[in-house]
Amino acid sequence: MPETITTDAEILERMKAACKDTLKCMQCGVCSGSCPSGRHTALNIRRIVRKATRTTDILKDEQLWMCTTCYNCQERCPRDIDIVDVVFKLRAIAVHEGIMLPEHVKVSELLLEYGHAVPIDEDRRKQRAELGLDELPQTVHSHPNDLDEVKALLESCGFDRIRDNRNESVSGKETG
Amino acid sequence: MKGLSLFLGCVIPNRYPGIEMATKLCLAKMDIDCVELKGASCCPAPGLFRSFDKASWLALAARNIVLSEEMDRDILTICNGCFSTLADANSILKNDTILREQTNGHLAKTGREFKGNIDIRHIIEYLYTEMGPDEIRNHVERPLNIRVAVHYGCHLLKPSRERGLGSFERPEFFDELVECLGATSVNYPDKNECCGAGGGVRSALKEDSLKLAKHKLSRIKDAGIDCIVNACPFCHMQFDTGQEEIRQITGIEYNIPILHYTQLLGLALGFSPRMLGINLNVITDNQFIEKIENGQ
Numbered sequence: 001m002p003e004t005i006t007t008d009a010e011i012l013e014r015m016k017a018a019c020k021d022t023l024k025c026m027q028c029g030v031c032s033g034s035c036p037s038g039r040h041t042a043l044n045i046r047r048i049v050r051k052a053t054r055t056t057d058i059l060k061d062e063q064l065w066m067c068t069t070c071y072n073c074q075e076r077c078p079r080d081i082d083i084v085d086v087v088f089k090l091r092a093i094a095v096h097e098g099i100m101l102p103e104h105v106k107v108s109e110l111l112l113e114y115g116h117a118v119p120i121d122e123d124r125r126k127q128r129a130e131l132g133l134d135e136l137p138q139t140v141h142s143h144p145n146d147l148d149e150v151k152a153l154l155e156s157c158g159f160d161r162i163r164d165n166r167n168e169s170v171s172g173k174e175t176g
Numbered sequence: 177m178k179g180l181s182l183f184l185g186c187v188i189p190n191r192y193p194g195i196e197m198a199t200k201l202c203l204a205k206m207d208i209d210c211v212e213l214k215g216a217s218c219c220p221a222p223g224l225f226r227s228f229d230k231a232s233w234l235a236l237a238a239r240n241i242v243l244s245e246e247m248d249r250d251i252l253t254i255c256n257g258c259f260s261t262l263a264d265a266n267s268i269l270k271n272d273t274i275l276r277e278q279t280n281g282h283l284a285k286t287g288r289e290f291k292g293n294i295d296i297r298h299i300i301e302y303l304y305t306e307m308g309p310d311e312i313r314n315h316v317e318r319p320l321n322i323r324v325a326v327h328y329g330c331h332l333l334k335p336s337r338e339r340g341l342g343s344f345e346r347p348e349f350f351d352e353l354v355e356c357l358g359a360t361s362v363n364y365p366d367k368n369e370c371c372g373a374g375g376g377v378r379s380a381l382k383e384d385s386l387k388l389a390k391h392k393l394s395r396i397k398d399a400g401i402d403c404i405v406n407a408c409p410f411c412h413m414q415f416d417t418g419q420e421e422i423r424q425i426t427g428i429e430y431n432i433p434i435l436h437y438t439q440l441l442g443l444a445l446g447f448s449p450r451m452l453g454i455n456l457n458v459i460t461d462n463q464f465i466e467k468i469e470n471g472q
Contacts, residue, residue: 036366036369036370036372036388036391037370037372037377037384037388039388039391040372040384040387040388040391041381041384041387062381065375065376065377065380065381066377066381066384067375067377068223068330068370068372068373068374068375068377068385068388069222069223069330069331069374069375070330070334070369070370070374070375071330071331071334071335071344072330072334072370074334074335075334075335075336075344082335084335087227087375088226088227088230091227091228092227092228092229092230095227095228095229096229100228101376101380101381102380103379103380104224104228104376104379104380107221107224107376107379108224108225108228111218111220111225115217115218116186116190116217116218117186117218117220117221117224117225118186118187118190118191118218119186119190120189120190121190124189124190124191124193127193127194127453127456128189128193128196131193131194131197131451131453131456132197133193133196133197137184137189137190137193137196138184138212138213138214138215139184139189139214139215139216139217140215140216140217141189141190142214142215143214143215145215146214146215146216146217147217149215149239149286149288150217150236150239152285152286153232153235153236153239153282153283153285153286154232154235154236156235156282156285157229157231157232157235157282158229158231158232159228159229159232162228162229
């Protein structure tokens with residue numbers, strides 16, 4: 001997490017370093033043609049690959065979060081670009097700049113509190129008992145010392161600061 | 177070969193506990209050496225936390241792996257997302273010295289250390305590789321005379337370079353595991369397309385995510401099947417809960433029963449639909465349950 005304010009140029013340098021593999025791209029479009037999300041949503045993965053080292057605009061674009069990480073694009077890329085890794089890296093840079101969708105902040109809070117992105121609820125406790133399972137699974141839900149370890153690890157990695165560092169919202173506009 | 181520890185993840189124990197029960201019943205009945213992995217957390221989810229921060233994603237994944245290393249057991253996953261995170265993290269930490277040192281630096285604060293001496297398995301590839309369709313067929317007590325739409329799910333197969341389970345374009349091993357139970361795996365257009373849930377799309381952009389699910393459900397409905405069988409609780413949730421969400425948005429009702437493979441296997445091994453939690457889905461189809469119970 002940045003302790004000081006980073007400039008646009010500094011962020012772009014980080015994008016260039018993280019995504020230099022995309023310079024091999026010849027814009028053939030096999031990735032977009034293979035993209036199941038792009039069939040139904042605004043996602044244009046070819047354009048994200050194109051812009052990965054060229055503009056910080058994409059960090060604020062909702063398209064970056066429409067990728068389901070299905071890996072079709074990466075499997076079929078004739079230039080062997082690890083496109084999903086590029087998506088992961090761009091998303092991480094965005095998150096570290098405080099750009100995060102509100103629901104993703106909530107899921108992060110659940111992980112920080114419960115050690116589960118999807119914690120148990122009352123209905124499922126009952127269902128578990130009816131099935132003959134322990135009401136709580138043998139995960140961190142049943143083992144508080146293990147949950148403390150998870151919390152210590154997240155603190156050690158500075159994960160709580162990601163949640164607290166939000167400063168910008170994601171826009172739905174096209175990257176052009 | 178090492179024994180196994182069962183990694184539950186989040187969605188199975190906390191949303192679809194029937195899959196947990198089905199898995200435990202099947203493993204016990206087939207005499208597979210597998211114990212609970214106690215104290216594990218979220219894997220953590222690949223599309224979310226791997227996207228947010230690689231260091232904390234690796235640290236939590238490493239801790240889950242270490243819990244099983246300390247028992248000298250391989251991890252058995254029953255979720256494509258957990259498989260993706262744990263298999264990728266295991267491989268990264270085994271091969272990248274710098275990342276392993278960094279991650280062990282965090283783990284040291286909990287008194288643990290990643291050693292890199294176990295493997296991560298997924299129940300589908302485990303059953304196919306270690307037992308195979310012919311041996312599983314010998315366990316069948318109730319042959320299933322039904323038509324099944326198999327949904328592999330992306331992260332079981334891809335990235336294929338890491339998974340090593342063959343071509344992602346036309347895989348067949350999951351279909352073989354379904355057919356050895358007496359069922360027919362029905363081909364349908366766009367069979368290997370994504371359910372739409374992964375990558376944090378379902379959690380943050382649900383309507384977009386449901387467009388992908390709706391596309392697959394409509395293709396599957398046209399194929400004339402009795403149920404969809406998956407290998408991942410997140411695909412399971414997307415198709416089951418998603419059907420109700422799609423109905424609320426569009427008014428379209430598909431009414432397709434959704435089963436995790438362990439639930440289909442459990443039926444073939446003779447367990448009742450209720451024991452396997454099939455009645456706990458959002459979409460419940462009494463005709464399907466009657467068809468199973470009455471031996472078609």
